[in-house]
Amino acid sequence: MKTNIVYIVLDDMGYSDLGCYGSEVMTPNIDKLAQNGLRYNNFHVTPLCSPTRASLLTGRNHHSVGMGLLSNFDLGPDVPSTRGKITPSAGTIAEILKENDFSNYAVGKWHLTPMYEETPAGPFHNWPLGKGFDRYYGFLDGMTDQYVPTLVYDNHSVEPAKKADYHLSEDLVDQGINFIADHSSIHPEKPFFLYLAFGAQHSPHQVPKRYIEQYKGVYSKGWDQIREDRLARQKELGIAPLDAELCERNPGVKAWDSLSSDEKRLYERFQETYAGFLTHTDEQIGRFISYLEAIDQLDNTLIVFLSDNGASQEGEFDGIIEQSSYFNGIPTSIESLLPHIDEIGGKNTQPNYPRGWAQVSNTPFKFYKQTTFDGGIHVPLIYHYPNRIKEKGTIKKQFHHVIDITPTVLDLAEVTPPETIKGIKQMPLHGVSMQYTFDHSDADTKRHSQYFLMAGQRAIWHDGWKAISFHTKGTPFEEDIWSLYNTNEDFAQNHDVASTYPEKLHELQKLWLEEAEKYNALPLIDKTIELFAYVSPEDKVRSRNEITYYPGMSHNLAAPPIYNRSYTITIPIDRPADEKNGVLIAHGNQYSGYTLYIQNSRLIYEYNFVGTLYKIESSMKVPVGVSTVQFEFLKTGLLQGKGTLLINGENAGEVEMPNTLPFLISIEGIDVGRDAYIPVSKNYAGKDDFAFSGKIQKVEFILQND
Incomplete structure (x- = not known):
């Protein structure tokens, strides 16, 4: 009988977050996989998402395949360990299975393509379809908004969903079910491989309010007590040995009893949101498993469930409600966060929880994602395969690493990796099969x-x-x-x-x-x-000092690197009538970014520095007919300068900009002639994409090497 394969990957979820690993969070569907499968309590990954995913899909160590850091960073051919893409000599499991008559589908987070290749014009050889998958639906970068995600279908961008109750996790499972339904209807004799990689539990932690409210009051006892409770349950479950001890609080994390009432109230809301987000994710996994059962494919499907790394420290000590503050090193404060407490988890925030709760997620270990302490690398692993697993519900204690999963799966599927793929000689797999653990709980580990x-x-x-x-x-x-x-x-x-x-x-x-x-x-x-501001020598778009975009260009992430330099944006337009208004260029969202638009015949520029707004409204009207509008930024110091609007070369307004973003504008890309996703400006929020109703000839960026 054929063996189907499913990888389910959660993001930034710590060792103790699942019910079956000691948590109070409700995860009944994942727990059921554990009860009918195998759990591992000594399984490890890399401390970061792209490297773990590269190792998972190839069965090799991440530096060897070129993914030393995030895929966003390509340090060039002189640093082959950090190219932001998987070398062709390390074929993915999808490429291996394709040569063995599998159909391969990927849904969700990819994060294995250099940012400069995440464009509507490609190149596409490092996108999922270039790495062995037949179909793909998801997001290419490391994170996206759960309500308004930046999505790709196969090799093209798709518009954001317009449903009022849309949520990305639900959409991903819908698409995964659709791919399997198509496959099972047309090719029932063929096995399939599905890579289902949720954006959850990575920030932004966003989920409908009813899931947050399920946890009201649960976390009032605080992170110190919750850690103790989780370790006690871990010992009862056998997930931690009876003599295991809690690590002390990580540096900078305060004792819960020392916090003010406002701090406690705010921090509880962050954790209630995270817990609700995980329960919602569990429900989506349950829907997918139910579908496999309904089409009689569950028993012969090998499901591998894991997290890509430990819980995230990127919410800092107080938590954050938007992404740009962390990625630009801009501190937050209780005073700035408290007014938004009731919005946390909703459509107007992009939250991440405080580090005290991240350490709870990583119970009983110390530190977090990005570190090589076990808080960053020790995560849950579950195998579920009814046709093969006999010791259902057992806990395996052998040390293993993410590079061992694909060799295990190939072993179980009786697939031998080819010596060449697409004519390229393949490096050996670095992992070892874990199949020996399935029947021998006390066997010595084969990884030394x-x-x-x-x-x-x-x-x-x-x-x-x-x-x-x-x-x-x-x-x-x-x-x-x-x-x-x-x-x-x-x-x-x-x-x-x-x-x-x-x-x-x-x-x-x-x-x-x-x-x-x-x-x-x-x-x-x-x-x-700081590498977010680095321009790779391989980046043929952002390494230019002149970049020209044309109307009709799809939303993309290859935006001009305007950080800490002077630049000019020049846009020739045609307004046949006074009512022709709309966005000319927009990059970012309501949390950080910039936009240049015409409203009420005035040219307006806005730059959002993580909540601080620099704005110019032109002193004159944009004329009817053909004209040229410009925005000039003159750097006057480190990450500061003066912005000027010009209409047909005439000064139309200025603004001093004492702060500009140093590393990352936003987790969203750039649009020409509209603002397609979360709007940068509140002035046109609610006006769909506020597309310019005149004509744009082009948008030209001229960058100076300051």
Whole structure:
């Protein structure tokens, strides 16, 4: 009988967030997968989304395949470990299965394409259809709004949904079911592979209010007590050993009892939203599983469920209600967040919870996503395969890594990886099959070593010992302090024994370097969010100083890099009548971005610096007929300058801009002649996309090398 394969990947979900891993959050459908399948309590990933996904889909270490950091960052051919794309010599599981008569479908988050290739004109060879998938529906970048997502269908952009009750997670499952329905109706004899990668639980945490209200009052006891409760349940379930200890609170996280009433009220709302978001995600997974059951394909379908990394620290200590503050290093405050407390989770916020709750998600471990401590890399893994798994409901304790999943799946499906794909010789798989664990709970692990490296943070696990270095950005790597843990005796890695076993630490440090060299992980790089402003030498669009867009261009993420430099936007237009108004160019959304539009015959420029608005309304009307409108930004200092509007070369207004965004304008792209997604300006919000009703000849950006 054929074996179908489904990967279900959640994003930024910590080790303890599921009910079957000790949480109070209601996840009955995922719990049922665990009850009828296998759970692993010693499974690891990389600390970041793109690298884990690259390793998951290829069965190789992420540096070896070119995904050392996010796919947004291509550091060029001199740094082959960090190209932001999977090398063709590391074929994906979809490419392997395609050669074995599988149909392959991907739904949801991709995040394996360099940002400069996320354009409506391609190139498409690093999009899902270029990596072995027959159909794709989802979003290419690392995150998107759950209510107004930026979506791609196969190789083209699709318009945002107009449904009032739209939610991305529901849409993704609808599309996944549709793909499987088409497949099962037309090719019932063929097996299928579905990669179902939710945007949940990554920020923005957005979910209908009724899901948030389910958790009202649940978190009033605070993050310290919830962590203790979760660890107690983990011990009862066997997910943590009986002698496991909670790590101390992470640096900067306050004791819950020390918080003010306003802080508690705000922080509870953030966690209620996260919990409701997860319950909603669980419901969508339940719908998909029910569909497989309805078409009699559940028993012969291998389902692999995991999270791509641990819970996120990107909500900072107080939480955030929009994405740009974190990605531009702009602090938030209780005072700025409290007025929006009732909006958290709704359409007017893009929240992420405070770090205190992120540590709860990672119970019992320390630290978060982006770090090589277990809070960043130790996550749930569930296999569900009724036709094969006999020890249903058991917990497996062998150490394994995300590179081991695809070799396991190929082993179970009796598929041998080809030596070449599309004429390109393939590198060997780095992972080992985990099938031996299915029937032998007490078997010794077949993985003996695994290195970790993320943005300068290093670690290695070897035969039960783990060495970790903690790196402070900008300091010499030689000054990093290493710690050592015996994970067989210290599950949560509370007790640093480096001083007791200096020879063991030295042995692991030496092994880390050998593994890093073997898997092409060097050189060490400690840059992170500032790389969003970096323009790769391979970026043929953003490396130009002159970029011209034409009307009719689809929404895309390859926007001009206007950060910390002077530039001019020039737009020749034709307004046949006075009532011809609308957006000329827009980049971003209501949280951060810029827009140039005509309203009531006035030319208006707005720049949103994470809530601080710089605005110019022209002192003269835009003439009827042919004219040229311009916006000029003159840099006068670091990330500051003066903006000027011109109509037919005549000064029409100015504004001082003492702050501009340093790294990332927004999680949305750029539009010509309209504002297609979440509007940048409140002045035209509610007017659909406020498309310009005249004619635009072109939009030309001239960038200066300041």
